[in-house]
Amino acid sequence: MRAETRRRLTELHTWTGLIAGFALFIAFYAGALSVFHDEIDTWAVPHPPAVSTNLVARGDALMAKIVDEHPAARAQIGMTLPGDHPSHEVAVYWFDKDWHVQGLDDAKPRGEDDEREGLADFVYSLHYTLGIPELGIYLMGLVSIVYGVALLSGVLIHLPHLVQDLFALRPGRNLKRLWQDAHNVIGILSLPFHVIFAITGALICLMTIAMVAFNVMAFDGKLVPLEDSLTGASPTITASKVQAPMLPPHVAVEKARAVALASGAEGFDPDYMRYLQYGDRNAAVEVRGRSGKTLGEYGSVALSAVDGRVLRVQVTGARDANHATYAAIFGLHFGTFGGTAVKWLYFLLGLAGAFLFYSGNLLYIESxxxxxxxxxxxxxxxxxxxxxxxxxxxxxxxxxxxxxxxxxxxxxxxxxxxxxxxxxxxxxxxxxxxxxxxxxxxxxxxxxxxxxxxxxxxxxxxxxxxxxxxxxxxxxxxxxxxxxxxxxxxxxxxxxxxxxxxxxxxxxxxxxx
Amino acid sequence: MIGRSLAGVLLGLTLAIALTGLAVLCWPGGSIRVLVPAVVVFFPLYMVLILAAFLYRTASRAWGWMAVANLAAFAALWIAQRTLPGLPS
Structure with missing residues (x-):
């Protein structure tokens, strides 16, 4: 590499580091803590209210009430299923021009400005929005792209000395050398982890926007209508206008679990279900759940909401490249593909990442x-x-x-x-x-x-x-x-x-x- | 710095979209099968293209070459959209 190119890349590395470093420090520190989101939530709510046993049945009743009041919600209405940490909420979600949400204990749909968050949820939202409502997530997506450029330029600058400097940590009078060594060794050793985060972070924050850009620029407007079927199991259905009783959620969930296990998934732990064309003879019900022993744990099963026949299966062992990739993005980012040891590894690498950005700033000052x-x-x-x-x-x-x-x-x-x-x-x-x-x-x-x-x-x-x-x-x-x-x-x-x-x-x- | 950054950020974006879009359209066995993997590839490709703008000797060379690459990629995309099956509607 010519000296001038290397100097220019160093300048690029400095500037991208400066622009993204502060946001990344907070994202990595809060993200490392968020690896233990459910544990922190359990800690933060020491005396959780008694959980009633009929949550799913109450959700079923609430959905029936909502489609009565808002007929447009029939197109898609769903509920989160009970979870095992105290702030986990069973709530009904439906689409009527916009997404709406109503918890089981709420008297009416929640307003847009209602952003109550418990401690664990707040630390998590700090991780991916810096606490900025609405735009924060897109800001963090852009930060992820800048982070990717910083990583690439850092590796290129370091490449000529990569091998001989890898295990060098030279304490002594030259402080800049010491910080440089520490920054390099952490950067290179945790590089695979950083590559994962630069890419999956950008994807999770900006995937919707990227899909819209591809839709317009490359696919003649045919991509966005397909989007749901690329990431879930929802089939395209048209309402028959003939009414039919719906399979209740607990029946749909059990049936979906049986279908997933029969398709080869290692376990299936449902966390969300939704109806499409609720109340119609052609209605479908889609159940999303988590399986083990796979990189991408999330999978979905779609059934007829009237007779329970299987419409689509997208679970580990029985899914296409789109669904496998989509699930893997989240698995890699959240570290859910392994057990407790992987979570601790993600926690430590997250703290090391925060230190990487901190040491980058110290290097700027020292030099x-x-x-x-x-x-x-x-x-x-x-x-x-x-x-x-x-x-x-x-x-x-x-x-x-x-x-x-x-x-x-x-x-x-x-x-x-x-x-x-x-x-x-x-x-x-x-x-x-x-x-x-x-x-x-x-x-x-x-x-x-x-x-x-x-x-x-x-x-x-x-x-x-x-x-x-x-x-x-x-x-x-x-x-x-x-x-x-x-x-x-x-x-x-x-x-x-x-x-x-x-x-x-x-x-x-x-x-x- | 500003000139090169803009070349990478703007022309790199359109070039990355055109190249991944082109790869999807040309994918043997049906474009719909690789849509999500293509979006995954798009982000690192975009990052590489931003970096590439800094490897040219001058900012105007960065603009020039990336504009030429964009023209070629969008011409190929235009042809692919009209000759290959594309996505189901």
């Missing part, structure tokens, strides 16, 4: 540092402030949000009302603190704060609710992980404080005196 002056250029100071305020600030803000959830749940308040505002107030406060205290001091403060809050929330939870070994010990595991995170943040805090005191004074990371 633009003025070596002979205590005063650093504005861009270096601004970068240090943004890195500490946004990255470490969001770690601290998430820890604050966990504490707020615990306090709200213990005092009987509705935690879903507070988690989002608490997070953003805490993040703003952390950023303000960084501006006021300067990055070197603020980094130490925020790291200690995160460590202290992580430890406190685990101890307080154990003090309030005991060890919580019930339900497979999910809540206990969250508490133990919080303590582990506290130890990690505390050691980062100590290292940062040591560097501020005794490292090179001509740096944004030094504290004078």
């Amino acid at each position: 633009r540092r003025k070596r002979r002056s205590a005063d650093q250029p504005l861009k270096v100071r601004a970068m240090a402030t943004a890195t500490v305020g946004l990255c470490l600030g969001s770690c601290a803000a998430i820890a604050v949000t966990f504490c707020a959830n615990l306090v709200a749940a213990a005092s009987g308040a509705d935690a879903t009302m507070i988690v989002k505002p608490v997070f953003f107030v805490a993040l703003a406060a952390a950023f303000g603190w960084t501006l006021w205290r300067r990055p070197a001091r603020a980094a130490v403060d925020l790291l200690w704060l995160t460590a202290a809050l992580s430890l406190a929330v685990a101890i307080a939870d154990i003090a309030l609710h005991g060890l919580r070994v019930e339900g497979g010990g999910a809540a206990l595991a969250v508490n133990i992980t919080c303590i582990g995170m506290a130890v990690g943040f505390a050691s980062l805090a100590r290292a940062t404080a040591r560097r501020a005191r005794s490292g090179d004074m001509n740096s944004v990371w030094a504290v004078a005196g």
